[in-house]
Amino acid sequence: MLTPIIPYLRWELMPSQPGHYQAYQLRGAIGNLFRDWFIMHQHLGRQYLYQHPLVQYKVIEGLPMVVGLGLGAELLAALEPPRQLMMNHVSVEFKEVRLVSEVYEPDFATPRRFQFATPWLALNEDNYARYREHEAYERREAVREMLQSILIGNILSFAKGLGLSILARLQANIENWHAEPVRAKQRESGLLLGFTAGGEITFSAPPFWGFGKQSSRGHGVMITQKMG
Template sequence: MTLKTLVLILNTDRPVKELASKLRGYIAIRFKQYPILHHHIEEAGYLYTYPRIQYKQIEGTPLVLGIEEGADILKKISDEIAELKLGKSVYKVKSIQMTQMNAEFGPCRENNHYKFVTPWLALNPANYERYKWISDWREKKEFLNGILAGNILSMCKGLDYVVDRKLYVHSRLDDEKVEYKGVPLIGFTGEFRVNFRIPEFFGLGKGVSQGFGVVKAY
């Protein structure tokens, strides 16, 4: 399967300090005529369980990913983004780098190598309790590998794609404290291998639309 994707990299006059949630808020209000930009399902009349627009902030650079119809909307609005008002900060957009492609998506024979460039929010309240009580590191690793495979399958379901084979995940992850919607959580960074093609900058886990769990080929 191929997916139409568009990556919009916004080169600003200085590094952006604010989180991707601020970028999401600004773009959504600035272009409120497009409900897909803020994922307000009630207004749009459809349900996307996997966001077609995803906002990222990677090492001070703001980035927006559009998938399928999301890519078309991003292309429409790109010329109108001259500045970013993020909280109390205003950034001038000096240039915009736009990359559109038909990205390969789906299971494959070989193991592909990826890394999380932003923390992956793997744990909900229920599986956090389970994770906390696992003392053996191998068992913890297998537990996280299972969640990661599940996140990939959830992404597929949200993109109306049926996976017809088992996914095998191998990971090397480190945990770190993060904050999501004002709540302290555990996030994970590191690398993993899986027999699946994931396009650049796609997100996995919780908080995908706000820049968590961003994946890049390693």
Template sequence: MTTTKIPITTITFPEIALRVRDAHKLRGYFGRLFQEHSPLLHNHFDDTATDGQRYRYAYPLVQYKVLKKTPTLVGLGEGAELLVQLFLQIKEIKLDGILYPVQSKHIRHEQVSIGLSDDLHTYRYDTLWLGLNQKNHRAYQQATEAEQATILKNTAVANILTFVEAFGLKLDKEIPEHRIMLKLRTTDPAITKFKNVEFMGFGGQFTTNVRLPNDIGLGKQAARGFGTISLMD
């Protein structure tokens, strides 16, 4: 199977204006507020290991973003149904001691197609894409310009695979009909800091033969709003 349909729910708070970097605060607030409902909201499991924490290492099914200054929650799959259930319970948002009454909120719930397509689609990164991890960051720093482009392209393809595989699609790269095509065009790298750790992020766009939903995140820290994409064509 190379295509499927998944539910996606998007909740926005149009009367509240925040900064892009406040996305992780949204995640912390809602994760605490509804922590008894599901680990999907904060990527922590309820039981603890010897270190006191267990994490859900998988594509995040609930994501927190600030898009065009608007606080935005995106749920996919199980996360989509969860946000529908919690929608009416959201009466306020409290960040850094500031209480934001929720005067209005919008919800969109739909089924979207994902997976390989006969057409090409172009997406832009609306928030910084964290395209490098510790390992390939070192390789990137030492690489030629052409090698750097290859590293980023391979990472972008891997990000897409991670997303589609989270919803049961298995693409065998040995089968020509399963091959993900991708052309990536990035801006110059920018340094962003999260939890006192510096990350190298990129803007830009990519064209691919994979159909992806608007406003999902790809790459590192997708749950906190990084790597959010939208369709350009």
């Protein structure tokens, strides 16, 4: 069976001045700039689209990035990257915009090491209650199995968003994890629970690609690497 080849494009926006930039600020600024393109902001009118985002926003080591996959990459290729944005009520100019174009060849069979580079927001309201119950009774193995199941579900959602069929049975083994509170937006008073986690998985992630809740805002960036 032929491996599908999926376009991948990344804008790397290099600010003229260093600053404390946030992925949700970048998403808001660019989503507003390209409001006519729903793929850029996951909204159709006032309705939020509950599907895996094909354009995602990151700030990695202070560098703002816009990452597109499949239709998202094709759209980024057709648009002109901004040279200036209003982020958190401050005008930010970019001295250079780098375009990184690649192809992504998905692999759902070969074991790889994985690590989350940004907190993974794995839990919804239902499984958050289950997680708290397991933690209260120190059921660490139950927590591991739950997180592994959620991670596989995230990858299935990713594949569905790209129109991919997975013939092999996905396997995930989370060897270590740590929960930490995450504030998704500065304006939000509540905190979400994020996880740093690593282990083995039969999956190859695209560069700087996020999984789980609020992945378009920089959360859940997974790094995968072949073993051996």
